[in-house]
Amino acid sequence: MAVPADRSVLGASGEDLACAHLVRRGMVVLDRNWRCPHGEIDVVARDGDVLVVCEVKTRRSLTHGDPVEAVTAAKVARLRRLAHAWRAEHPVRARGMRIDVIGVLARPGRPPLLRHVVGVGS
Incomplete structure (x- = not known):
C-alpha cells in the first residue's frame, strides 16, 4: 500500500x-x-451474534504513539453511546455488543501493520 499524503x-x-x-x-x-x-462510527460489523463497533486509527509513524493508544476512555464512552444510537436506527438483532479498535500503521515503502484490539473498555 502506498501511503497517501492526504489525511x-x-x-x-x-x-x-x-x-x-x-x-x-x-x-x-x-x-x-x-x-x-453526536459523532461518527468508523465501522459497524457483526461477529456471529455480537454487534461490533470498530474505531479505526491510522498513522504514518509512531512519532505520536501507537494508533490504538489514541482511543481514550472518553472516546470509548462516546462510541458506546453512538452504538446505541446506531442500534436504534437499524433493525439488527444481536445478543451482545462490543467495541473494538484497529490501529493501522501505514509506513512509507513497507507493508502496513494492523493491530486489532477486541473488546476495549469492557
Missing part, C-alpha cells in the same frame, strides 16, 4: 484495510462512516 485519504485507506481484516476474520461489515449529530 482523509490515509484514514479511508486504513478503514479499507480494517474492513478487509474483519471480513477475513469471518465478520460481516454492516455499515461504514455512520454519522449522527
Whole structure:
C-alpha cells in the first residue's frame, strides 16, 4: 500500500484495510462512516451474534504513539453511546455488543501493520 499524503485519504485507506481484516476474520461489515449529530462510527460489523463497533486509527509513524493508544476512555464512552444510537436506527438483532479498535500503521515503502484490539473498555 502506498501511503497517501492526504489525511482523509490515509484514514479511508486504513478503514479499507480494517474492513478487509474483519471480513477475513469471518465478520460481516454492516455499515461504514455512520454519522449522527453526536459523532461518527468508523465501522459497524457483526461477529456471529455480537454487534461490533470498530474505531479505526491510522498513522504514518509512531512519532505520536501507537494508533490504538489514541482511543481514550472518553472516546470509548462516546462510541458506546453512538452504538446505541446506531442500534436504534437499524433493525439488527444481536445478543451482545462490543467495541473494538484497529490501529493501522501505514509506513512509507513497507507493508502496513494492523493491530486489532477486541473488546476495549469492557
